[in-house]
Amino acid sequence: xxxxxxxxxxQEIEGKEMRKFHKRYDYxxxxxxxxxxxxxxxxxxxxxxxxxxxxxxxxxxxETIGMDVSKKRIRIAKAAFPQIDFRVKSILDTGLPxxxxxxxxxxxxxxxxxxxQSLKAAEEIGRVCKPISHVCITVPENKxxxxxxxxxxxxxxxKTVCRHFREWEVxxxxxxxxxxxxxxxxxxxxxxxxx
Numbered sequence: 001x002x003x004x005x006x007x008x009x010x011q012e013i014e015g016k017e018m019r020k021f022h023k024r025y026d027y028x029x030x031x032x033x034x035x036x037x038x039x040x041x042x043x044x045x046x047x048x049x050x051x052x053x054x055x056x057x058x059x060x061x062x063e064t065i066g067m068d069v070s071k072k073r074i075r076i077a078k079a080a081f082p083q084i085d086f087r088v089k090s091i092l093d094t095g096l097p098x099x100x101x102x103x104x105x106x107x108x109x110x111x112x113x114x115x116x117q118s119l120k121a122a123e124e125i126g127r128v129c130k131p132i133s134h135v136c137i138t139v140p141e142n143k144x145x146x147x148x149x150x151x152x153x154x155x156x157x158x159k160t161v162c163r164h165f166r167e168w169e170v171x172x173x174x175x176x177x178x179x180x181x182x183x184x185x186x187x188x189x190x191x192x193x194x195x
Contacts, residue, residue, distance in 0.1 A: 024107070024187065025056040027176050028136055031191060032103065035171055036134050038062050041102035044128070046091045047109030051077030051084060058084050062103070067094060091121040096128040104129055107138040108187070110161070111152045118156065122164040134193050135168060137161050141175050141186040161190050168192035 032038060038060045045054040048066030050073050058064040058081070067089040068074050077086045089095055091109060104125050110118045125135055140146035143155045156164075158173055172191040 022052070022056070024138070024176055025053045028105065028107070028138070028189065029056055029060060031172055031174075031189065032134060032136060035191065035193065036103065038103065042100065043103040043105065044094070044096070044101050045105045045107070046089075046094070047106065047112075048077060048086070049073050051081045051086060053105070053107060054084050054086070055081050057103075057105075065096075067091070092117060092124060094124055094128055098127055099130045101128045102130055102133050104133070104135045106136065108140070110137065110156055110164075111139050111146055111154055114153050118154065119164060126165075126167060129194070131194055134171075134191060135165065137165070137190045137192070138176070138187045141188045145185060156188075158188055158190065161188065165190075165192050167195065169195045 029038065038057065039062070041062050043057045043062040043064050045057060045064065045066045048054045048068050049070070051066050054064050054066035054077070064084050066077055066084055066086040068077070069088065069090050071088050074086045074088045077084070087095070091106065106121070106125065110121060113121060129135065139156045139161060140149070146152050146155045162170055162173070169192060170190060171193050172189065174189050175186040176189050177186045
């Protein structure tokens with residue numbers, strides 16, 4: 001049954017969409033690799049869905065933990081990628097110990113939270129990250145596209161993301177376009193390190 005669910009999910013986002021999704025994670029790994037060696041690091045992929053992003057970090061020999069609030073998605077992820085530690089957890093309460101994470105990935109997650117929740121999420125990320133660590137945040141770049149999407153509660157501009165993480169130093173603030181020909185569908189990518 002899990003295999004059929006996984007197959008159904010992948011059919012829904014098959015082809016171009018799936019390749020674009022993987023391109024985003026390839027991009028994140030390449031950019032993070034400029035600042036930190038990922039091998040052996042503890043990486044959290046929060047809002048991991050079915051685990052398709054988390055597997056990219058696991059392949060880099062990271063201790064990867066995928067988290068999502070959806071029990072169904074975590075069940076699918078566990079069936080697809082049993083070598084990864086997947087947990088039903090919220091970015092607002094990860095259940096992780098203080099100072100335990102080297103790299104925290106929050107890709108396309110904060111826009112699903114209210115403003116006060118996204119501020120609380122930033123605090124939780126700060127709590128669980130080690131003194132020498134990196135945080136990678138991606139959010140939709142286009143305000144109209146973001147707010148038109150079901151489930152999105154807010155648009156976070158580059159300035160807003162940076163204000164949420166004011167205790168951190170910005171080392172990359174860029175836009176990743178899934179399709180370079182369509183400048184309306186980009187993702188803001190901000191990578192932070194501890195100051």
